Amino acid sequence: MRSTRWFALALIVAGSVAVAEAGREGRRRGRGSKQPEVTLFDQLVRECKLTDKQQADVKAKIKARDDALAAWDKANAEKMQAAEAAAKEARANKDADARKKTSGELRALRKAREESAATATAAVLTVLTGEQKVSWAAYQLFQSTAGRYRRAELTEEQLARVKRACAFAAREIAEIDESDSKARKAVGEVNKKLRWAIDALVLTDAQRQALSQAPGRRGGKAKEQ
DSSP, X not given: OHHHHHHHHHHHHHSOOOOHHHHHHHHHHHHTOOOOOOOHHHHHHXXXXXXXXXXXXXXXXXXXXXXHHHHHHHHTHHHHHHHXXXXXXXXXXXXXXXXXXXXXXXHHHHHHHHHHTHXXXXXXXXXXXXXXXXXXXXXXXXXXXXXXXXXXXXXXXXXXXXXXXXXXXXXXXXXXXXXXXXXHHHHHHHXXXXXXXXXXXXXXXXXXXXXXXXXXXXXXXXXXX
16 A cells, blocks of 8 residues: 555656745745745644634744743853853864863753743644644655755755655655554655655756765765865
8 A cells, every 4th residue: 555655656746746835935945045034833824724713822822932932041041152152262262172062062052942942832733633733744844855955956846846745755654653663664764765756756867966966975075174
């Protein structure tokens, strides 16, 4: 059954699928052009088709999250400033040990900031129906996938096909039983097939070449020291 579904995905990705908004957003992100920031609320409304009641509930929960972050920022302002100043000094002095230490301290503070609002952030998604949660997961997968292919400079039509493929993959992932001991492996297989579909059926030869030469990619050029 799954092999049949992935054959369907190959047809979807290989074909031309018009999803204009996916193309426009992916192009803005991929090209680095400055555009008005799209808020979490805007993204949820657009991708999940929230009802009026859901919109009101989401706004309230996002405000709770923002209030939690603001409270953390106020309580830890001096710590953040000191950590950022120390990191800046370590970079200026080209002190590898100090850079490692200060970078770790900054990461710890940023993680603590995220954790301070974790419950409020998770509460935002409780407003969504099961189908809407799949749509949101598909959108998040599209965001990360489009970022991975940024160097390829995908066209709007290519980005639209990638978004459609991500929606297909997200639905496959949603059907995996998280309690299954092989769940992690199964999710990895879905992501692997998604990358294959994009690499083989969306990218041009020139785009594949550009990605293969990117620093950090297998077969790519090593970053100069």
